[in-house]
Amino acid sequence: MTINRAQFLQRAAVLGLLATTTGLATTTTAAATGQRNLTLKGVAYDTGTGFLGDDSRALWRTDLMRGELRAIRHRLHANWVSIYGSDVRRLTDTATAALEQGLTVSIQPRSFDEPQADELEKLRKVAVEAERLRRRCDQDQEVILAIGCEFMLFTPGIVPGATFFERVEYLTKGEFDWPVLVRRFREFTARMVKVARSNFKGRITYGAASDLEPVDWSLFDIVGLDYYSYHADRADHTKELAPFRALGKPILILEFGCCTFTGAAELGGMGWDIVDFSGDVPVIPPQYVRNEQEQADHLANMLAVFTAEGFLGASPYTFISPDAPHRPHDRPHDEDMAAYSLCKVLRTHEDDPASPYHWQPKKSFHSVSRFYLTH
Template sequence: MEKTKGISRARFLAGAAAVSVAAASRPAAAAAHHGLRHRGVVYTVGEGETPGTAWSATRMRRDIRAVRDELHADTVDVTGDGVERLTATAAEAAERGLHVWLQPTLADAPERDILEHLAECGRFAERLRRQGASVDFSVGCEFWLFVPGIVPGATVLERVENLRKGNVDPVRMQRRLDRFTARAAALGRSVFRGRLSYAAAQDDRVDWRLFDVVGIDYYSFFPHRADYVRELRRYLRWGKPLAITEFGCCTYKGAPQAGGMGWDVVDYDKGEIKGHLVRSEHTQAAYLTDLLGVFEAMGLYAAMAFEFVTPDAPHRADDPRKDLDMASYSITKTIKDRPDDPRSGWHWEPKEAFHALARRYAGCAH
């Protein structure tokens, strides 16, 4: 997805979201069916930090086949920027019989460009839908973070810094957020006739009357399952299907407790992991499957694990300090052919989380 000084959107998530205005309460509504309707994974398209990690049509086609045949997912959340990348990936997923959740996310661009990018993707989603594909369309993700003018700052990094320092007028921020969200929803409706959604941070206040499906990027940690259920029920109060548009954690002991700030363990100037973290694929796998069990028990509409692959965070088995995959939410690990060469080719290998989700997805298929 979008990169800002080498830091992807995954690395901001719920941490910055904590400063958002809390959601207004409304009467609760029960889930309408048993089990998850759609089980999947987020697949990010983007330019990459180097030419070697940029989106590739050939690699994408192999990855989408793996999502279906090896991960046994029935859904892929195609997200990121670049209309050609997004639409090619969505088309491949649809052709493979996967349910498509198409979510364009263009960052740090003028509103006009963001809305035009959204509209082009929405028109394509509508063409897929009319051709018989199963498609949901999301108008975007956490607009306060990615759309200039809602929070002070010209870039994602500047906006995050202003949020952390409290350099934000929450009333003005909410007013601007509401205005842009309404514009995006209206535009989405004008080009797409299927189910419309938006991916909000957990504490965002959104007028969900604008959408058909409530979408939440979910990165909480609780010691007991009942606590997850209690928190998630507040998103059912609008009486609409609930999609978990992202869930997951990084790959070290203690990562679930760090939630959406799990990425913040890297010294990017040195390209090294800070402190003395202990890599733990088991920790990541256990957290993902625990949450999946909650989502299934609640009968939610969809859940998409974040994320399939993170090419710019390679794994180093020989040097834990350089094992940037520990700070990745990916369910696969990126292995470079030549670890110290930025131009090196690479491939991915499944982590324990991949295998754990594959077993659950295969067992729940209907």
């Protein structure tokens, strides 16, 4: 019998498999950091990520990208954008436009199922471009390089399995040699760090699955976390995040958030899994109810948590998801319910991924905007 990723993580925690994630158990209070505001108030921004042969942004135009960055700067009131995607040119163009808007940027090449050699070469190209931008940016801005994210799930050759889904299935079966996986993960991560350091002189980080990956944080300037945990009591977040604070390094939350339906906050990083893909078109099962307020409340709550923890910054995942359109009069096919985005996308031609679209802010957009204005 297989189990889902959330169940795998619960089982792994019971077995002590995640104890090597940081190698530290010291509790450090947030007050000890001396910081009570997020320096970097951000949002994640997808420039198009290839998955199963598809592009998450089938329609890509520079004018759309620039307009969305203006909204991030002036309507969301962010001062940082966490840029990720699979195409080097799109990453570079978006980072350039973001710097022109006065935003600090982090740049993360992201790939699903690419061979390790290809990922290393892509990182080299991105690092070269990031260094060029870093040398040109204003003194009050910064370019940060994120070498990638969640290698154990996204990258072949660490966990057995040719595809993302095969690797997740392998892990959830619970029959594996954890020390071997740790060794492979750290060897590949070290190779990526070497490529980054050879071509980029600014600060580097990595988007770690906070509840899974055994990162050697001594290699990085900034601890970067994809953090989707849910706790009703904020004190439990403090307890879970204590080992990362104990590292004594700045912490960036590169991803956090939830989808747009009742119960999404508790599902966290598995919220996308509500969609039924078994038929000709994706369907949202009837038991799920659209709920923009839950998403808005969860993001505001988590921003308050990260502020109290004294972290360097946080970026909700994600600004916009054109591949998950909102269909306001067709609830079973309202894919935006299973999206983490702050904006809902309405396509001119609903069934065409490359169709022109316009976007509208969700309640979560306004919630994040208010937080950034007042903190």
